[in-house]
Amino acid sequence: MKASLRELVRYPSAVAGLCILAFLVALSVYAVVAIPYGEAIRLWSGGEALWSRNPRYARPEWVGWLWGGQLPRTLVVRSPGAPARVRDVAGGVRQLEFSLPFDYPYRRFPPELAVFLQADYREQAPQVEFGWRRPDGSQVPLANLSPRRRDVYRISADGDLRRALGGAPEVVLFSRPDRPGEAAPGRYTLEVRAYLFEPSSAVQVELVVYGEVHGLAGTDHLRRDLTLPLLWGTPIALAFGLLAAVGSSLSTLLIAAVGAWYGGWVDGLIQRITEVNLILPALPILILIGTLYSRSLWVILGAVVLLGIFGGGIKTYRALFLQVRESPYVEAARAYGVGNLRMVVVYLVPRAIPVLLPQFVTLIPGFVFLEATLALLGLGDPVLPTWGKVIEDAYRAGALYVGHAYWVLQPAAMLVLSGLAFTLLGFSLDRVFNPRLREL
Amino acid sequence: MTTLLRVEGLRLYFRTAAGPVRAVDGIDLEVARGRTVAVLGESGCGKTSLARAVLRLLPRNVAHYSGRVWLDGQDLIDLPEDRFRREVRWVRLSIVPQAAMNALNPVLRIGDQVAEPLWLHGRVRSAAEARAQVEDALRRVGVPADYVDRYPFELSGGMRQRVAIAMALILRPDLVVLDEPTSALDVLTQANLLNVLKTLRHELGTSFLLITHDLATASELADDIALMYAGQIVEFAPARQFLPHPQHPYARALRAAVVSLREDRTPQPLPGQPPSLLRPPPGCRFADRCAFRFDRCSTPPPRVRAGEGEVSCWLFAEGGSRVD
Numbered sequence: 107m108k109a110s111l112r113e114l115v116r117y118p119s120a121v122a123g124l125c126i127l128a129f130l131v132a133l134s135v136y137a138v139v140a141i142p143y144g145e146a147i148r149l150w151s152g153g154e155a156l157w158s159r160n161p162r163y164a165r166p167e168w169v170g171w172l173w174g175g176q177l178p179r180t181l182v183v184r185s186p187g188a189p190a191r192v193r194d195v196a197g198g199v200r201q202l203e204f205s206l207p208f209d210y211p212y213r214r215f216p217p218e219l220a221v222f223l224q225a226d227y228r229e230q231a232p233q234v235e236f237g238w239r240r241p242d243g244s245q246v247p248l249a250n251l252s253p254r255r256r257d258v259y260r261i262s263a264d265g266d267l268r269r270a271l272g273g274a275p276e277v278v279l280f281s282r283p284d285r286p287g288e289a290a291p292g293r294y295t296l297e298v299r300a301y302l303f304e305p306s307s308a309v310q311v312e313l314v315v316y317g318e319v320h321g322l323a324g325t326d327h328l329r330r331d332l333t334l335p336l337l338w339g340t341p342i343a344l345a346f347g348l349l350a351a352v353g354s355s356l357s358t359l360l361i362a363a364v365g366a367w368y369g370g371w372v373d374g375l376i377q378r379i380t381e382v383n384l385i386l387p388a389l390p391i392l393i394l395i396g397t398l399y400s401r402s403l404w405v406i407l408g409a410v411v412l413l414g415i416f417g418g419g420i421k422t423y424r425a426l427f428l429q430v431r432e433s434p435y436v437e438a439a440r441a442y443g444v445g446n447l448r449m450v451v452v453y454l455v456p457r458a459i460p461v462l463l464p465q466f467v468t469l470i471p472g473f474v475f476l477e478a479t480l481a482l483l484g485l486g487d488p489v490l491p492t493w494g495k496v497i498e499d500a501y502r503a504g505a506l507y508v509g510h511a512y513w514v515l516q517p518a519a520m521l522v523l524s525g526l527a528f529t530l531l532g533f534s535l536d537r538v539f540n541p542r543l544r545e546l
Numbered sequence: 547m548t549t550l551l552r553v554e555g556l557r558l559y560f561r562t563a564a565g566p567v568r569a570v571d572g573i574d575l576e577v578a579r580g581r582t583v584a585v586l587g588e589s590g591c592g593k594t595s596l597a598r599a600v601l602r603l604l605p606r607n608v609a610h611y612s613g614r615v616w617l618d619g620q621d622l623i624d625l626p627e628d629r630f631r632r633e634v635r636w637v638r639l640s641i642v643p644q645a646a647m648n649a650l651n652p653v654l655r656i657g658d659q660v661a662e663p664l665w666l667h668g669r670v671r672s673a674a675e676a677r678a679q680v681e682d683a684l685r686r687v688g689v690p691a692d693y694v695d696r697y698p699f700e701l702s703g704g705m706r707q708r709v710a711i712a713m714a715l716i717l718r719p720d721l722v723v724l725d726e727p728t729s730a731l732d733v734l735t736q737a738n739l740l741n742v743l744k745t746l747r748h749e750l751g752t753s754f755l756l757i758t759h760d761l762a763t764a765s766e767l768a769d770d771i772a773l774m775y776a777g778q779i780v781e782f783a784p785a786r787q788f789l790p791h792p793q794h795p796y797a798r799a800l801r802a803a804v805v806s807l808r809e810d811r812t813p814q815p816l817p818g819q820p821p822s823l824l825r826p827p828p829g830c831r832f833a834d835r836c837a838f839r840f841d842r843c844s845t846p847p848p849r850v851r852a853g854e855g856e857v858s859c860w861l862f863a864e865g866g867s868r869v870d
Contacts, residue, residue, distance in 0.1 A: 369606075438649035441603055442636045442663040442713065456653040 113538050123530030126523055134341035146338045150330065150491040157329035158258065161217060164320035165512050166332075178212040180317035185298065185310050199303055205239075206296040206313050210280065215289045218316040219261035219276045221296070223253040223309065230303040234311075236261075237299070238279050241292025246271070246279060253309075324512045326496070327503050335491035336516055342492050343474045343524055346407055350473035353407075354414025355466045362420045363454040366427030367446065376420065383416040389479075396485035403487035406480060410473065419465070423458055430457045460539035468532035471525035478521055493517035549616075550753050551577040551600070551639075551721055556613030558592075558599040566609040567823045569595035571777035573613070574849070577721060577770075582747060582754040584764035584785075587774030591820060593757045594644055596774070597723045600755070601641055602630060618720065636663050637717050644725040644757075646710035650698040657694030660684065660713045667717060683712040686749070687742050704735035708742065715746065723755045728763055740766045761804055765789050773797050776820050776831040783855025793852040794859050796832045830860065 114120045141149070149156060161180055170177040183206040190204040210216075225232050236248035236259070249264055251257075261267065262276045271278040282290035300309045323332035365376035388410075395409050430436065431454070439453055480486060481494025482501060500506070500513040558570035569592040577583045587593050598604060600615055602622070615622040617639060622630065643649045650659050660683060661676040663669075670676040681691050687708040698706055707727065714722050727743070728736040744767065746752060758764050764771055764785070771788040773781040773796065781794040792801045802814040818835040821827055827834065829844040836843065842860045850862045 434643055434645050434648040435651050437603065438641075438643045438646075438710070439651065439662070441601065441641050441643065443631050443666045444662065445666075448666075452654070453651055 110538055114534055117534040117537065119530040120534030123527045123532075123534065126527035127531065130340055130344060130524055130527060133337060134344055137337040138341055141334065141338065146334065146491060147489050149334055150338075151489045154328050157325070157331065158220075158222070159314055160325050160329040160331060161316035161318065161320050162325060162327060162329050163217075163510055163513075164316075164318055164325045165510075166322055166324040166516070167319045168322070169324075169512060170319035176212065176214060177319045178210075178214055178216050178315075178317040179319055181208055181210070181216075181313075181315040183208045183296070183313040183315075185312065195301070198305065199301055200307075202298075202300045202302065202309065204298055204311075206298065206311065207293055208295075208313070208315070209292070210289070210294050210315065211291050213288050213291060214318065215277050215280050216315045217262075217276065217318060219279070220314050220316070221259040221261065222312040222314065223257045223259065224312075225253045225255055225257070225307070225309050227255070227302075227304055227307040232303065232307055232309050233301040234309060235299040237297035239295040239297060240279070241290055241294060242283070244283070245297075323516055324510075326499055326513060332496060332513070332516065335493065335496045336520060338491045339493040339496070339517065339520060340524075342403065342490055343477060343520075346403065346477050347470035347472075347474040347524070347528075350407055350410045350414065350476075351466055351469040353411035354417060355419060355462060355469060357411075357415045358417055358419040359423055359455060359458055359462055360450070361415065362423035363427050363450045363458070365420070366424050366431055367450050367454060373424075376416075377424075380416045380418075380420045383413065384418060386413070388413045392480060393483060393485060396480065396483075401485055401488055403477070403490055403492070406477075406485070406487075410476065423461075426458055426461065427454050430454055463539060464532045464536035467528050467535055470528045474524050475521060478517075493520050548579045549576050550579040550618060551575070551755070552614075552616045553600065554614040556596070556599050556615065557610060558595050558604070558608065559610035560595075560605070561607045561609035562824075564824055568777050568826060569823060570599050571823075571826070573599075573777075573779055575772055575779060575782070577753050577755055579720070580751050580753055581769040582756055582767050583770045583772055584756040584758060584768035585772045585774055585779075586758060586761065586764050588759055588820065590823075591774045592777040592823070593759070593774055594725055595777075597641060597725050597755070597757055601635060601639060601723065602627075603635075603641075632667070636714075636719065637667060638720045639723070640714040640717065640719040640721075641723040641725060642707075642710050642714045642727055645730060646725075646727065647703045647706035647730065649710050650706055652698055654697075655694065656684075656689075656696050656698065656701070656709055657681075659698070660694075660709060660716060663713060663717055669717065679716065680712075683716045684709070686715070686746060687712045688738075704731055704739060707731065707735075707739060711739075711742070711746075715750065715752065718750065719752065721753045721755060723757065725757045726759070727756070729758070729760065736763070743767060761800065773800075776826055777823055778831060778858065780832065780859070781852075781855060781857045783853065783857075787854045791853070793855065793857045793862065794832075795836045795838050795861070799835075799837075830858075 159182065165177065170179065185204055185206060193201045195201050221236065223234065231252045231254065233250070233252050235250045238246040238248055248261060248267060249259060251259060262274065264275060267275050280289040282288060296313045298311050302309070321331045321333050323336050325331055361376055365373040391413065392406060392409055396406065399405065436449070436453055439449060444453065477492060478494035478497060481492060481498045484498065486492060486495045486498055496517040497514060500510065505513040553573055553575040556570055556573040559566040559568050573596055575583070585593050585596060599611065604611060613623070617634065622634060625634065657677060657680050660680045664676050664679060670679065677694070680694060684691065684693065689705060689708050689712065693701065693705065701709065711727070728739055731739065740763065743754070747754065754767065756764065756767055768785045771783060771785050772779050773794065775796050781788070781792065781797050783793065788797065792798050799816040803816055805813050816835065821831050821834065828846070830836070830847045833839050833843040838861055840860070847858045847860045848863050849856050849858045852862045
């Protein structure tokens, strides 16, 4: 075993494959440790409310670097702990005034503006007025509203404001008077004036100037950070591929050995089942299961393994075992009293390991891609964040038509990477275990 | 001298498309305790089939299997298969198969391989116990102790052959069938191996049934020689008589075909081929090639005494014109 490993490392492709694999495994470990399974599911399927401070369709940050830092990042400005000015108005009403200044360094407009409010009150909600001050000192009055305890004022979606300003608020509020097509960098301020009607009332305000880039992987149509599915997709893909490959190839090997050793009706039965199974189309069956029964990834995994047990491998292995069965050492073993079970496990099966191992390794990406295929067909697991799910969302949102290439390319790159790792490794393993290939 | 193995009328026919092949056709044989009997015969005369028939290691295409085999007085033919496997095969009667160097599981280390019979027959309870016995067995056949952790492919043919012999002897059986133990080896290795077998015979008192086509190998090891021809035994005699004075015309022809160190004579080839075992001639099977053939040879010859041994030949029967 150690010798095989040493020999394997002599192939650059194997080293490359092992490196990629090590990276993927490290990523999986990190994902599982950093974001527990339940938490990952909660974040992924939690809906937009969880991700409201993320921009929609934001590109990854590294795209921003490629643009030379021109793409705006998200700015969050919170109201200061103490209001700038408190004034008692008649009848126990207090007036708070504070401003949320921030520096906006970009020449591109932000895609969206929103104010998150948190209001504490018993019965009568406070009244809040917003105003906007540009770097040149010009002021624009915004809405006047009475917030619920937790509320969002989406400035860019305010229809009245849009009409009043004669354009999209996020554009008009940031544009230079002299050059309307470009955002003016500088110090902007959100002025807030709140009227509190109860002594214990309080208001907190948070301004979010959404950016065009977010995180390592960008965000999707539900503002979800794509780092999560790309990260968590790794352990899921590896587990799915590995379990499916182990489940189907090991059982195939064992069944082929049993059939070849016992012969007679056992062999006949196994061969007939295999032949029937070979003409069953796997994908439509999986689609049926997904549509009618369950779309859980683990149910699909079980179905994949079941369909794979009596796969074409049985024929290959059987041919090998029929040859091994007649070899002198098997006859000798029969003479010194080796029983059937031991014969199959200790004398036949190990002979197929050199054939199995490279095949097994190259089988894994096939199953990883199958998961993505199923997801694209709308049969992905409804709660798990997987690469296939991301591609499916992107496909449904028409990501490539509207230029969100990152949305498709990143999960695709992960799929390619995992496929590459196992393929490189598998080919090298093949060369180590089948020395005849070395001369080719 | 007690009889260890007695075989009577043993027949083993194989099914083929052309009809049954009579590979073993009525064999009578005795192996005395502590003695070595060589079954000598040319290729295809049924020597290996005889070994298989005695050990009941039958292939799938058996057409007919009959006769009686007693080991130490116990009838082996009527024994159920599982009892035969548990109580007889390898325990009292083991085999070093033909091409024994290929008889080792390529994925087991030598030590584990030799220990297999110990575990399978419940002779050991711990790995240390097994290892001790394995090392002892390997030492007896001259395999260095550090070979236990090697795989078969790391060993030479002669070493593998020794391992196979060690494995056959590990349960201390009464009788070991050696099926062509030296035929794939060079002469030097052959000589070494024969010396090992001789030593073992003295040390352990094991009986051997040596199956060979090589008169020289037989002469090295055998106490008695059974000469086989076309599925039958034509002469059975102590080696000390058989080697200098073979009786049966076939035995004489064989002797004449072998180069001798001490006599100045040209080896005489034996013309013709053995008969087909599909449809053997009704009488003496050697008759077609026999220089002494006469009209009685068209009926099966009786088994008659000749010197210290027995011969199946009309020449030695009453009224036969025995030639010397």
